[in-house]
Amino acid sequence: xxxxxxxxxxxxxxxxxxxxxxxxxxxxxxxxxxxxxxxxxxxxxxxxxxxxxxxxxxxxxxxxxxxxxxxxxxxxxxxxxxxxxxxxxxxxxxxxxxxxxxxxxxxxxxxxxxxxxxxxxxxxxxxxxxxxxxxxxxxxxxxxxxxxxxxxxxxxxxxxxxxxxxxxxxxxxxxxxxxxxxxxxxxxxxxxxxxxxxxxxxxxxxxxxxxxxxxxxxxxxxxxxxxxxxxxxxxxxxxxxxxxxxxxxxxxxxxxxxxxxxxxxxxxxxxxxx
Numbered sequence: 001x002x003x004x005x006x007x008x009x010x011x012x013x014x015x016x017x018x019x020x021x022x023x024x025x026x027x028x029x030x031x032x033x034x035x036x037x038x039x040x041x042x043x044x045x046x047x048x049x050x051x052x053x054x055x056x057x058x059x060x061x062x063x064x065x066x067x068x069x070x071x072x073x074x075x076x077x078x079x080x081x082x083x084x085x086x087x088x089x090x091x092x093x094x095x096x097x098x099x100x101x102x103x104x105x106x107x108x109x110x111x112x113x114x115x116x117x118x119x120x121x122x123x124x125x126x127x128x129x130x131x132x133x134x135x136x137x138x139x140x141x142x143x144x145x146x147x148x149x150x151x152x153x154x155x156x157x158x159x160x161x162x163x164x165x166x167x168x169x170x171x172x173x174x175x176x177x178x179x180x181x182x183x184x185x186x187x188x189x190x191x192x193x194x195x196x197x198x199x200x201x202x203x204x205x206x207x208x209x210x211x212x213x214x215x216x217x218x219x220x221x222x223x224x225x226x227x228x229x230x231x232x233x234x235x236x237x238x239x240x241x242x243x244x245x246x247x248x249x250x251x252x253x254x255x256x257x258x259x260x261x262x263x264x265x266x267x268x269x270x271x272x273x274x
Contacts (some may be wrong), residue, residue, distance in 0.1 A: 035065070035073035044142030045082045052082065058095060060085055060102060060225060080114035083174060087121045116239055133165045140170065141177045151179075152186050200238075207234060245270070 042049045055061045063082060065074030089100045105117070137159065138144045145153075153159045158176035159166045181191055
């Protein structure tokens with residue numbers, strides 16, 4: 001949160017007032033989803049409770065669902081939207097510009113869609129590696145991390161031991177912590193990471209070669225300017241292409257599975273008739 005926000009942030013107590021409107025009866029609809037208190041949301045996002053409330057009063061975050069004892073409950077959409085807001089601020093955008101950016105997004109975006117937007121925005125900036133203590137690592141992760149989980153994050157190159165602390169890329173840490181909770185073995189996650197690295201580097205080499213050939217005759221300053229302009233466009237194109245390709249692969253796989261199930265049912269009927 002910028003220094004200009006501090007005065008307005010004192011109005012954070014209005015979080016409950018802004019959230020109260022029509023939210024009291026929505027708790028039941030959200031019962032099947034995992035919810036977070038404002039303290040848990042702030043910890044998971046690596047910001048302060050005051051910042052969360054400030055974004056709420058500015059309309060950048062939707063109001064929480066109000067439960068018993070007037071406690072606000074937040075979900076994955078709030079967390080993903082908060083991460084996107086923080087990334088936009090990290091890029092130097094003002095709150096007014098962030099508000100305009102968010103208003104242009106469709107209303108029905110899922111946490112997954114918001115994470116893709118954040119990934120595109122994050123690609124605009126160079127890597128920012130920080131050195132943190134073990135205690136700070138848990139705070140940045142939004143929850144306590146076991147020694148085994150820290151080792152798994154290290155295997156994914158999300159954190160690197162550095163003396164009595166760790167070097168960590170804050171953007172990768174969020175992704176790494178989420179991967180800790182997926183129902184796959186560490187070996188599967190690492191194999192997927194290796195596959196993504198291999199193919200993304202191959203795509204980067206091919207695209208770099210094409211761009212070098214296209215700008216071979218241009219001045220060096222023009223090349224740098226064009227590269228900076230093309231970077232987010234290329235990343236967004238890669239994300240979109242990969243997302244569509246993965247959807248097609250899953251669709252074909254599910255169709256094959258459905259066909260296999262039908263064949264099994266057919267064999268079962270023939271055996272019954274015999």
